[in-house]
Amino acid sequence: xxxxxxxxxxxxxxxxxxxxxxxxxxxxxxxxxxxxxxxxxxxxxxxxxxxxxxxxxxxxxxxxxxxxxxxxxxxxxxxxxxxxxxxxxxxxxxxxxxxxxxxxxxxxxxxxxxxxxxxxxxxxxxxxxxxxxxxxxxxxxxxxxxxxxxxxxxxxxxxxxxxxxxxxxxxxxxxxxxxxxxxxxxxxxxxxxxxxxxxxxxxxxxxxxxxxxxxxxxxxxxxxxxxxxxxxxxxxxxxxxxxxxxxxxxxxxxxxxxxxxxxxxxxxxxxxxxxxxxxxxxxxxxxxxxxxxxxxxxxxxxxxxxxxxxxxxxxxxxxxxxxxxxxxxxxxxxxxxxxxxxxxxxxxxxxxxxxxxxxxxxxxxxxxxxxxxxxxxxxxxxxxxxxxxxxxxxxxxxxxxxxxxxxxxxxxxxxxxxxxxxxxxxxxxxxxxxxxxxxxxxxxxxxxxxxxxxxxxxxxxxxxxxxxxxxxxxxxxxxxxxxxxxxxxxxxxxxxxxxxxxxxxxxxxxxxxxxxxxxxxxxxxxxxxxxxxxxxxxxxxxxxxxxxxxxxxxxxxxxxxxxxxxxxxxxxxxxxxxxxxxxxxxxxxxxxxxxxxxxxxxxxxxxxxxxxxxxxxxxxxxxxxxxxxxxxxxxxxxxxxxxxxxxxxxxxxxxxxxxxxxxxxxxxxxx
Amino acid sequence: xxxxxxxxxxxxxxxxxxxxxxxxxxxxxxxxxxxxxxxxxxxxxxxxxxxxxxxxxxxxxxxxxxxxxxxxxxxxxxxxxxxxxxxxxxxxxxxxxxxxxxxx
Numbered sequence: 009x010x011x012x013x014x015x016x017x018x019x020x021x022x023x024x025x026x027x028x029x030x031x032x033x034x035x036x037x038x039x040x041x042x043x044x045x046x047x048x049x050x051x052x053x054x055x056x057x058x059x060x061x062x063x064x065x066x067x068x069x070x071x072x073x074x075x076x077x078x079x080x081x082x083x084x085x086x087x088x089x090x091x092x093x094x095x096x097x098x099x100x101x102x103x104x105x106x107x108x109x110x111x112x113x114x115x116x117x118x119x120x121x122x123x124x125x126x127x128x129x130x131x132x133x134x135x136x137x138x139x140x141x142x143x144x145x146x147x148x149x150x151x152x153x154x155x156x157x158x159x160x161x162x163x164x165x166x167x168x169x170x171x172x173x174x175x176x177x178x179x180x181x182x183x184x185x186x187x188x189x190x191x192x193x194x195x196x197x198x199x200x201x202x203x204x205x206x207x208x209x210x211x212x213x214x215x216x217x218x219x220x221x222x223x224x225x226x227x228x229x230x231x232x233x234x235x236x237x238x239x240x241x242x243x244x245x246x247x248x249x250x251x252x253x254x255x256x257x258x259x260x261x262x263x264x265x266x267x268x269x270x271x272x273x274x275x276x277x278x279x280x281x282x283x284x285x286x287x288x289x290x291x292x293x294x295x296x297x298x299x300x301x302x303x304x305x306x307x308x309x310x311x312x313x314x315x316x317x318x319x320x321x322x323x324x325x326x327x328x329x330x331x332x333x334x335x336x337x338x339x340x341x342x343x344x345x346x347x348x349x350x351x352x353x354x355x356x357x358x359x360x361x362x363x364x365x366x367x368x369x370x371x372x373x374x375x376x377x378x379x380x381x382x383x384x385x386x387x388x389x390x391x392x393x394x395x396x397x398x399x400x401x402x403x404x405x406x407x408x409x410x411x412x413x414x415x416x417x418x419x420x421x422x423x424x425x426x427x428x429x430x431x432x433x434x435x436x437x438x439x440x441x442x443x444x445x446x447x448x449x450x451x452x453x454x455x456x457x458x459x460x461x462x463x464x465x466x467x468x469x470x471x472x473x474x475x476x477x478x479x480x481x482x483x484x485x486x487x488x489x490x491x492x493x494x495x496x497x498x499x500x501x502x503x504x505x506x507x508x509x510x511x512x513x514x515x516x517x518x519x520x521x522x523x524x525x526x527x528x529x530x531x532x533x534x535x536x537x538x539x540x541x542x543x544x545x546x547x548x549x550x551x552x553x554x555x556x557x558x559x560x561x562x563x564x565x566x567x568x569x570x571x572x573x574x575x576x577x578x579x580x581x582x583x584x585x586x587x588x589x590x591x592x593x594x595x596x597x598x599x600x601x602x603x604x605x606x607x608x609x610x611x612x613x614x615x616x617x618x619x620x621x622x623x624x625x626x627x628x629x630x631x632x633x634x635x636x637x638x639x640x641x642x643x644x645x646x647x648x649x650x651x652x653x654x655x656x657x658x659x660x661x662x663x664x665x666x667x668x669x670x671x672x673x674x675x676x677x678x679x
Numbered sequence: 680x681x682x683x684x685x686x687x688x689x690x691x692x693x694x695x696x697x698x699x700x701x702x703x704x705x706x707x708x709x710x711x712x713x714x715x716x717x718x719x720x721x722x723x724x725x726x727x728x729x730x731x732x733x734x735x736x737x738x739x740x741x742x743x744x745x746x747x748x749x750x751x752x753x754x755x756x757x758x759x760x761x762x763x764x765x766x767x768x769x770x771x772x773x774x775x776x777x778x779x780x781x782x783x
Binding site: 558 | 714725
């Protein structure tokens with residue numbers, strides 16, 4: 009096959025031009041993947057060369073396109089044009105990136121520090137579970153090379169981690185800066201010793217990193233080359249997150265081209281209390297969205313009875329995404345009586361609680377795909393737990409960088425234990441702020457770390473200026489996996505320190521991919537601590553063993569305790585939350601396998617927001633949902649898993665505030 | 680050349696200072712023992728020594744620490760504590776001055 013035939017046809021305009029990027033961003037579960045896939049198919053079928061790439065560590069792009077994908081571009085059989093799809097594997101991308109630059113990095117470290125090859129190898133062998141965002145960006149920068157694609161569609165990770173991704177160009181430049189500082193003295197010395205400094209591989213690596221960072225920062229802010237579509241569902245929580253997310257983008261100088269409200273409930277085919285209340289609630293949110301983003305075009309897409317999967321369904325959705333001014337599917341607000349279907353108070357108390365959090369369990373983790381209702385389920389569980397066990401001090405803790413715990417509890421939370429209005433006295437709630445925690449930790453240990461590393465930096469005896477710069481640069485870098493690291497440290501703080509402030513912690517995590525990173529974090533962090541201990545021990549004659557060594561030893565002990573806690577089913581439980589729909593179901597299947605491999609106890613799978621009986625469409629939806637639940641049961645049997653299923657009814661609008669959550673939790677049905 | 684000079688003198692000063700510090704540290708037994716203990720804990724954490732070996736080392740170090748404390752208490756009872764306040768090490772600081780000075 010000749011190169012010309014393998015190569016897709018190039019349009020005159022497309023050849024050699026930089027591709028345009030379109031990003032689909034939003035809270036988990038709003039349909040980013042499906043919309044990104046649909047947009048990519050539509051773009052390719054106009055005869056262009058398109059790449060669609062998923063940067064979420066829990067990929068579902070392959071599910072949407074109905075084909076198996078991997079980190080290498082795979083051709084999707086479109087009718088016209090070329091579509092290549094990629095599911096990024098950050099760990100492999102990092103390994104490859106480091107492998108290609110190992111010698112150069114070693115040279116920089118050898119010039120700037122006392123560390124030798126053995127030490128450096130030890131550090132390079134460590135895994136960095138939070139490096140997804142950085143590697144996603146490196147991958148995007150490769151795709152941005154001229155001539156390869158005309159457009160790149162990016163399916164991003166849920167909000168919190170996408171915002172981290174957007175900070176990454178800056179991080180890249182700071183890494184370059186830190187490496188440059190390490191090399192500065194070498195350049196100065198070779199310069200002064202005559203002959204002048206000649207540019208080498210190390211300098212080129214630093215320049216390339218800096219240039220990539222600068223190029224990507226520019227690309228993201230250029231409306232001619234990057235287009236952001238913010239997706240949300242017609243729900244309050246989704247709007248709250250959109251406000252924060254779009255606000256953060258605008259503040260970073262990144263314009264949002266369109267806001268899309270996905271899965272709006274269409275008019276019921278007959279009288280239906282559920283659909284009507286729901287549509288009324290959605291109309292409020294749609295109106296509020298319009299008011300929140302007056303300058304950004306808004307599109308409303310109706311919910312489909314079946315989740316679009318495969319090219320045929322995606323084509324149909326693509327037309328809706330691209331069509332001009334779609335008919336507004338939502339009714340006007342305020343017409344329908346607000347008959348809220350809150351359950352009565354005389355319902356039996358929650359019988360599922362003994363399964364999820366029997367006495368003795370100290371940590372209950374809620375995890376699952378984005379948008380399945382993790383936070384709502386976690387909050388309802390925490391409220392119920394505090395009511396059933398009035399002596400227990402229960403802490404609802406959110407470690408998702410895009411918090412919605414405060415929104416669900418209808419209060420404002422901070423990174424300190426706060427009271428929850430309307431909840432039993434034993435309940436406290438907290439939203440972790442990883443950036444603040446990192447700044448605090450840095451301030452606390454700055455002196456000890458500076459003293460230790462100043463001794464490790466080469467030649468600190470005769471010129472401290474360069475060294476201090478290099479060190480400050482290194483310490484300013486937020487470590488990869490910042491959110492996951494501080495989530496782990498916070499769990500240790502509230503459960504494992506002496507006189508812990510909480511008896512039971514109900515943990516609300518980031519969506520699947522990053523939650524799995526969180527579970528791996530104790531082991532990974534222990535690896536980092538060991539590497540640092542080994543280096544300190546090796547250079548003890550130079551740096552001495554001070555406060556830092558003692559502190560690291562204590563951390564190692566705590567991390568091991570935490571690993572023991574996580575894998576002890578008498579003390580820790582992981583509840584998987586899912587929605588009875590195709591994509592969440594497939595992700596749940598993979599998640600359960602991963603949790604089993606991590607030896608974490610899963611007592612229950614919560615099938616959240618089951619459609620109640622109602623009109624013909626509700627009944628059809630219910631039937632589809634029941635089929636999915638039956639499939640879940642069959643899979644459990646073939647894999648000999650023992651978790652129970654708890655199903656919860658869909659409420660319109662979703663429960664908000666401690667009282668509504670407590671009442672809703674009473675309607676949860678265990679098998 | 681000034682840079683080379685600085686390098687040599689700087690290096691010399693570094694070595695001498697380290698030497699002074701090392702002597703200082705040897706005299707200051709308690710600190711050394713504490714550091715040894717910390718190092719043993721680190722080695723145990725890293726799996727470089729076995730639990731049994733660690734217990735041995737720990738027992739020996741703690742015994743020596745106890746010894747020192749008893750001796751200090753005895754001395755304190757006998758007639759005031761003896762402390763090492765420091766060691767004087769001086770180095771000719773400026774190479775320019777050295778070379779310009781004529782031998783007397």
